[in-house]
Amino acid sequence: MAINVISPGLATSVQDLGRPGYYHLGIPISGGMDRYALRAANMLAGNDEAAAVLEAVFMGPELAFTQDATVAVTGADLPPKLDGEARESWTSFAVKAGQVLSFDYLKGGARAYIAVSGGIDVPLALGSRSTYTLGALGGLDGRNLLAGDVLPLGAGTAAAEGRSVPAKLRRLPGAQAELRAMPGLYWHRITEASGRRFFEDTWKVALEADRIGYRFRDGRPLEFVERTPPFGAGSDPSNIVDSCYPYGSIQVPGGTEPIVLHRDAVSGGGYFMVGTVISADMDFIGQLQPHTPTKFVSVDMAAALAARHDRQAMLNEIRAMLA
């Protein structure tokens, strides 16, 4: 028993909470870009929070069910329809064998999470079902869904329908976004004035925004502190001896367009980084659409940890509600 993929959407992939432990070999953690929405979808569908779901980007798939199940859609405002009839987001609903789940046009955010009771039961790869397309690893044959695919479902008991996450606990960006970041890493490579401008400027999400990283444009180019290039770094002022890249790190090749690395990050390379987006705001990046005006906001470690605890408190509220 399974789900048949009638149409795949734009870039729909199987994701769970990822595969930590292999970053030192260039294999990134992967998993849902918006993990808060992913966990909520699973809880609504009666799954373990870490079960594999579908992550749909900008456009939903069309899925035919061959068995009864409970479904929940969270994250982006991508309204679900069952046999053409509207269903609520962030709310569990029952699907009968033979019914077709489809989606209306995107109204907000970027990535919707579709959880099905039992979870998407593709084989584990290095401990996770998440798709890492660059390495052709995990998910369904290491790639995004295609029409004609069959998604196996795990054994699970269908949860009650009508379970819902209240509006105050749903997270979506508004017309403008703020990303909190801790300056650091190679921050000393730019001048003080340039560092100030980086946080003053309003950047815009570029079209090159995917699971590897989000690029931003339209801010003023960075101004470097002069140096003699260290041996092995390369002559461009933005080059360093190739190092690791933290998740959320902000690299600025050539000093022009910042790139924030995300769940499918390249694990290292030779571009300097000015700092790192805090863990509490990583989910949020996955919901940004191209052209969204974005400001980086400088915070310290104490503020980063406080924000992290706020996010956990929200998640605990959902847990308490749906337990």
Added chain:
Amino acid sequence: MTTRYSFGGDEHIFVEVDEEMSLEAFFKSLSITNAVRESRIEGVTEICPANASYQIKFDPDVIGPDDLLAKLKSLESAAGESEAVLETRVIEVPVYYNDPWTHETLMRFRERHQDPDGTDLDYAARINNFNSVDAFIAAHSGAPWFVTMVGFVAGLPFMYQMADRPHQIEVPKYLRPRTDTPKLTVGYGGCFSCIYSVRGAGGYQMFGITPMPIFDPKQETSYLRDFMVFFKPGDIVKFKPIDRATYDKDVAEVEAGRFTPLVRDFTFSLKAFQNDIDGTNAKIGEALHGH
């Protein structure tokens, strides 16, 4: 060498062992990251050695950032006192230099290159003061290489040549990165050689191609059945130039599941290497092929 610590957000500590590349900086990074692994610090989720730096990912709900920072600094002082000896392996990697596939690709992206009228090999040979491409290939395949980092994408090794600095090859990356690189291309950027584990974007100069797969997510390659990634930091690599006929034969052997890379155990001492580079490299050659 001055070690510099920085938090990468609330989940990473980034440590630059040295601003510039050296075998000494790599060894320090490797020895500290090994010590971190052996310490089994609760809350540490990723331990990533790199060329002249390293990075630790942690869960700040389990271990406080400042506590972990203090722990890493204490491991650094301990690592400085230990003798740099590594039980490792030497691997012979066959390379078909100047092959038609990377040649076709480099011609396709010529307008992104420093020297639109030549090839990547011509350019690298000239700016490193070699008389000919053959002499350049002899140098690239002469002294062995240390795998000083695995990453960028799955299983890609960065390699640093075991030579004194005057004999190090240095080349810039492409002016603008290519959108395509053949799988298993042997590339070069800065002072590092690499092998592209998968097809994709890349900015390194392209010198040749190896028939030997180094990443196999399906784990069908005979020597990648236990684990899908071949290289790890600390491996020693010796390139062996091969011609088209040998390349074709090796590819057929890989496909038939009969190809086995030549791998030998080796004990590497940094001090012995610093005292006698040629002697150490000769021993590496002997480990592979006997006297």
